[in-house]
Structure formats: C-alpha cells, structure tokens
Amino acid sequence: MATSLEKILNSSESALTLLQVLAENSFDSILVTDASAAGKIIYANKAFKKLTGHDQVEVLGQTPRILQGQGTDKKVIDRLSEALKTGGRFEGKAINYKKDGTPFIMYWRVLPIKTGKKITAWVAIQREGTTV
Ligand SMILES: Cc1cc2nc3c(=O)[nH]c(=O)nc-3n(C[C@H](O)[C@H](O)[C@H](O)COP(=O)(O)O)c2cc1C
Known part of the structure; x- marks a missing residue:
C-alpha cells in the first residue's frame, strides 16, 4: 500500500493531481497561505466557500x-501568532464571521509546510465547531 502511494508521489504531476483531488473534495475547509508575515491566501477549496461564503x-x-x-x-x-512566529502548529476555536456577517465557531488547525528547514507556506484545516 505505502509503496504504491510512494510511486504516485514520485511523479510530481501525479502528486499534484492527488493533492488537488483530495483538497477539492474534502468535507473540511482548506486554506493555504504564503509564508510572508501577512499570510496571503494562495489557495482555498470548495468547502471554504461553503463554510464562509x-x-x-x-x-x-x-x-x-x-x-x-x-x-x-x-x-x-x-496563540496562533506565536505558532506562526516560532514555526509551530496551532489548534483552536474562536468566533469567526461569514461573508454576510453571520458569526460561527471556527475550529481549525494551522501547520507549517517546510522544504528542508524553510517554511514555504502555511496550511489550515477548518470546520464549524459546536462550542467555543
Ligand atoms: C494558514 C492560516 C489560516 C488561518 N485561518 C484563520 C481562521 O480560520 N480564522 C482566524 O480567525 N484566523 C486565521 N488565521 C490568522 C490570521 O490570518 C492572522 O495570522 C492572525 O490574525 C494574526 O495576525 P494579526 O495579529 O496581524 O491579526 C490564519 C492564519 C494562517 C497562516
């Protein structure tokens, strides 16, 4: 099983397709930002639109x-800012707002994507929580 997955991941084209299919079809919202201090969004999946509008x-x-x-x-x-500064990971819940202003509980994780030791991007997995 692991060997076949490795085979797919060894071709960058197949690896990219695999990631795209996973991300686009994920039930959870996925957001990717660049590694700049501002953290500009470079990718959002369909579930992000469904969650936030x-x-x-x-x-x-x-x-x-x-x-x-x-x-x-x-x-x-x-706490999230601290993780971004130190290259750590974050998991938490907070009130966020949809595009139309409706508040909801965001439950999310943020993780660094590293190439060697260098952080090249940040990825977030997000879903609606039930309690803060
Ligand atoms: C990948 C990523 C995902 C993030 N997702 C959220 C989110 O879902 N909700 C939120 O309130 N902040 C989120 N943030 C945090 C803000 O973008 C920002 O980093 C945070 O507010 C700290 O910066 P500030 O002190 O300048 O506001 C995310 C940050 C990153 C890097």
Missing part, C-alpha cells in the same frame, strides 16, 4: 483575518 478566487491575496470580528477571542489569535 467567501468566493475562492475573491480571497486570493487577502489574509484569513477577513474571518475575524468583534467577538473573535484575541487570546486564541495571539
């Missing part, structure tokens, strides 16, 4: 901060 193309170049608002717990975001 934001069109995938319209969020490219923006930051995930667009999801935050008055009710967003600053302590949770501080």
Whole structure:
C-alpha cells in the first residue's frame, strides 16, 4: 500500500493531481497561505466557500483575518501568532464571521509546510465547531 502511494508521489504531476483531488473534495475547509508575515491566501477549496461564503478566487491575496470580528477571542489569535512566529502548529476555536456577517465557531488547525528547514507556506484545516 505505502509503496504504491510512494510511486504516485514520485511523479510530481501525479502528486499534484492527488493533492488537488483530495483538497477539492474534502468535507473540511482548506486554506493555504504564503509564508510572508501577512499570510496571503494562495489557495482555498470548495468547502471554504461553503463554510464562509467567501468566493475562492475573491480571497486570493487577502489574509484569513477577513474571518475575524468583534467577538473573535484575541487570546486564541495571539496563540496562533506565536505558532506562526516560532514555526509551530496551532489548534483552536474562536468566533469567526461569514461573508454576510453571520458569526460561527471556527475550529481549525494551522501547520507549517517546510522544504528542508524553510517554511514555504502555511496550511489550515477548518470546520464549524459546536462550542467555543
Ligand atoms: C494558514 C492560516 C489560516 C488561518 N485561518 C484563520 C481562521 O480560520 N480564522 C482566524 O480567525 N484566523 C486565521 N488565521 C490568522 C490570521 O490570518 C492572522 O495570522 C492572525 O490574525 C494574526 O495576525 P494579526 O495579529 O496581524 O491579526 C490564519 C492564519 C494562517 C497562516
């Protein structure tokens, strides 16, 4: 099993197709940002649009901060900022807002994508939580 997966992943074209199919069909929302301090969105999947109401193309170049608002717990975001600074991972819940302003509980993870030791991107897996 692992050997066949390795075979597919060894061709960069197949690896990319595999990742695209996984991401586009995931029930969870997936967001990828570049590694800049601002964290500009370079990819959002279909489930992101379903969860937040934001069109995938319209969020490219923006930051995930667009999801935050008055009710967003600053302590949770501080913890995320710390993980971004130190190259660590984050998991947490906070109030976020859909495009139409509807608040909801975001439950998400943020992980660094590294090439060697260098962080090249950040990826988030997001879903609607039930309790903060
Ligand atoms: C990959 C990634 C995904 C993120 N997803 C969310 C999110 O779903 N909700 C949220 O409130 N903040 C999210 N953020 C955090 C904000 O983009 C930003 O990093 C955070 O608010 C800290 O920056 P600031 O102190 O300038 O606001 C995400 C950040 C990254 C890098």
